[in-house]
Amino acid sequence: MTSNVISLVSVGAHPTSGRPRRAEQDARAVELGLQMAGDKLQVLHAGDIHEPTLRSYLGMGLPQLHVLEQPAGADALPALSEYLRDAGAQVVLTGSQAETGEGSGMLPFLLAEQLGWPLIVGLAQVESIDAGVAHVLQALPRGQRRRLKVRLPFLATVDNAAPKPRQSAYGPAQRGELAAHEVEIEQDELFTGALLQPAxxxxxxxxxxxxxxxxxxxxxxxxxxxxxxxxxxxxxxxxxxxxxxxxxxxxxxxxx
Structure with missing residues (x-):
């Protein structure tokens, strides 16, 4: 469908045990990206390259996962926006909200604002892309769908109505490559001074x-x-x- 698709992923947390895992909606973003671009899909994470959970995304059949190396407490927004501009991305897929950290759900909105791109909330399916225009389905309450037309490039948050992610296989997870990228680190002052506690x-x-x-x-x-x-x-x-x-x-x- 298109080769310039990038899915953003983060480290999730099991809702009961709190153990690290692949984030559910981020995995759906990867699944949707694989259906659109196949092995040409780029998957991007901002954080620690040594995080073992990242290999669960590689286990979905990815040959490579790009990591913008950042310590905990760094602001991912500037690094992500710069990388996406330089990469020439046409479609960027994300989850709607992180399962760890701030979990505010604001990153897709701030990222779309910085890039100057349209944002689709609750993407369920990309039907077609032709002549720089994408026809997509947006998930609405009670199982309803809305058909939208959006010009490339655009950013979209993936809904739980999107295709269910495939299982992560151990072999591909170990064979896949984690590609590190050095980026300028900016501290997130608001997050650094915050106190995190269970909701x-x-x-x-x-x-x-x-x-x-x-x-x-x-x-x-x-x-x-x-x-x-x-x-x-x-x-x-x-x-x-x-x-x-x-x-x-x-x-x-x-x-x-």
């Missing part, structure tokens, strides 16, 4: 009664109350009423 689970939402009219909502509310699941508070002091409400919020997970 707290979101509070459980209270059930919202959906009805078209006020009468329907009233009927649903009274039917729920008559089912014995609620509690009517009568003759209580304000302190006792507040304590009962707080207890309910704690039980529902709204307040911790």
């Amino acid at each position: 707290k689970p979101r509070p459980k939402r209270l059930k919202v009664i959906k009805a078209k009219s006020g009468a329907d909502r009233m009927k649903a509310a009274t039917a729920k109350a008559s089912g014995g699941g609620g509690q009517v508070l009568k003759g209580l002091s304000p302190e006792a009423g507040a304590e009962a409400i707080l207890k309910l919020l704690i039980e529902e997970g709204v307040v911790r």
Whole structure:
């Protein structure tokens, strides 16, 4: 389809154990890139070339993976944008959000802004590329798709609706080459001064009664109350009423 395709990859983390792994959406970006460019696909990572997890991407059948050598805490944005300009990339594929580090999901937006390229969010499939124009499918909620037309070059974040990545094989992973590139290192001052900690689970939402009219909502509310699941508070002091409400919020997970 086209030979100037670059997929950006990062080091992921298993959602339960936290052990390093290939990032799920980045692997989908590699899979989509392989379907578009075959063995001409370039895969790029900014970070430590000695990270063992990078070989799991090589195990997908890649002969080479390019690494912009950077220490932890360095800003990957300047190095990536400079490399992509010099490489003459026409299509750049990324995951939507890193599984480690900041995980803000801002890199694709900042990268597209620096390069001056259009950005497609939630790419599911590239249907065709002809005369410098790509026809793609964008994933929407509830399984819907939107057909878009975008002029090259462009950057796209890959959605979970994109093709599932192939398994990583041990042999190709060991035979593949990690190609190091020296780049100018710029410290990410915002990230360096930040304190990383595990994210707290979101509070459980209270059930919202959906009805078209006020009468329907009233009927649903009274039917729920008559089912014995609620509690009517009568003759209580304000302190006792507040304590009962707080207890309910704690039980529902709204307040911790």
